Amino acid sequence: MHMADALLSPTVGTVLWAGTVAVGGVASQKLKERIDDRLIPLMGVLGAFIFAAQMINFTIPGTGSSGHLVGGMLLAILLGPHAAFLALASVLTVQALFFADGGLLALGCNIWNLGFYPCYLVYLLLYKPLAGEERHSGRVTIACILSAVAALQLGAFSVVLETLLSGRSELPFGAFALLMQPIHLAIGIVEGVVTAGIIGFIRAARPETFAAITGRPVPSPVSRGQILILFAILTVFTGGSLSWFASTHPDGLEWAIEKMTGREELPEPGNGITAALKDLQGKTAFLPDYGFKAAKSSPQHDSGTPVHPRIDPATSVAGMTGAAIVLCLIGIIGLTIRSVRMRKKDEKTIS
Numbered sequence: 001m002h003m004a005d006a007l008l009s010p011t012v013g014t015v016l017w018a019g020t021v022a023v024g025g026v027a028s029q030k031l032k033e034r035i036d037d038r039l040i041p042l043m044g045v046l047g048a049f050i051f052a053a054q055m056i057n058f059t060i061p062g063t064g065s066s067g068h069l070v071g072g073m074l075l076a077i078l079l080g081p082h083a084a085f086l087a088l089a090s091v092l093t094v095q096a097l098f099f100a101d102g103g104l105l106a107l108g109c110n111i112w113n114l115g116f117y118p119c120y121l122v123y124l125l126l127y128k129p130l131a132g133e134e135r136h137s138g139r140v141t142i143a144c145i146l147s148a149v150a151a152l153q154l155g156a157f158s159v160v161l162e163t164l165l166s167g168r169s170e171l172p173f174g175a176f177a178l179l180m181q182p183i184h185l186a187i188g189i190v191e192g193v194v195t196a197g198i199i200g201f202i203r204a205a206r207p208e209t210f211a212a213i214t215g216r217p218v219p220s221p222v223s224r225g226q227i228l229i230l231f232a233i234l235t236v237f238t239g240g241s242l243s244w245f246a247s248t249h250p251d252g253l254e255w256a257i258e259k260m261t262g263r264e265e266l267p268e269p270g271n272g273i274t275a276a277l278k279d280l281q282g283k284t285a286f287l288p289d290y291g292f293k294a295a296k297s298s299p300q301h302d303s304g305t306p307v308h309p310r311i312d313p314a315t316s317v318a319g320m321t322g323a324a325i326v327l328c329l330i331g332i333i334g335l336t337i338r339s340v341r342m343r344k345k346d347e348k349t350i351s
Helices: 010-031 039-053 072-079 081-099 107-131 137-165 173-205 207-213 225-240 252-261 272-284 313-350
Strands: 058-060 065-067
Touching: 010 081, 010 107, 010 137, 010 272, 010 313, 039 072, 039 081, 039 225, 039 313, 058 173, 065 173, 065 252, 072 081, 072 107, 072 137, 072 173, 081 107, 081 272, 081 313, 107 137, 137 173, 173 252, 225 313
Parallel strands: none
Antiparallel strands: 058 065
8 A cells, every 4th residue: 555656746745744754753752751772673673574574465355456464553562652653664764765665755645544543543542442451362353453454444545535635636536435445444354364363472472571562561571582583583584485475466556546547557747846756766766666676577577477486586685675774774763762862861860
């Protein structure tokens, strides 16, 4: 559901950029109150895992469409809303800048649609009330699934609304919504089941670790090392090889656009801020579409019958490189926030 710049007017894109930056600032301020040396590596490893997981599109049976995990609810449950928002914003920024996945003008919209709703609306208003104290596994599972569905529905509807406000007459509001909402309902159910499975595994294997992650007191000291190692291994496996099995069908947004216009993407303006940002993205994206620039067109991808697995070294390089960049970026953000906190703490001590 990564929006392209062609769907947006500069005004709508700028407004959502401003809103996203404002939320990021608030998240940084709030995170400063609780960030520590244990949370930073967890943010980084989970962010890297989400980057790798988003590379894997799964087919929606009977539709000719596909979807991929977003990870917003998973991050919010494990990290809390503020750290989750910054981690997912880092993932989406790396995707747009270095892999041309989603436009630069649309980056604010993508962070808002995929990050704000799960972290600050659904997590607080739906997941926490439903999950309660998270002592009953059945309640947690239901909360994960319903929350993931709600977050995807809100994000999909926002795409339709932002497109309407941008004046894209090729995509009438009613028809676009009727295509976007059902297909993202199916994607949301899959995401909810996966999220519930991961959360359930952590609760069953190391409940004290899950309690520590959510900030609840535990009766004995726990180590997060095993969780970090687990997600690091999953990231390497997912980005390095599981990504070869990604569906070749268009994702939900591309599918909806194709159903209405006959093509997966709309033409972008040849001048103005949209064209300038497109040109900038062409320079920063060294692995566009998660492949080498010189080999963007390959027989495996161009043939009428997709080959599975599509063993492609470029995909593996993109997965591993992107995950590493996300890990480093989140680490820098976390250490910067921690440094500001420590400096202000020292200033108060001196005064």
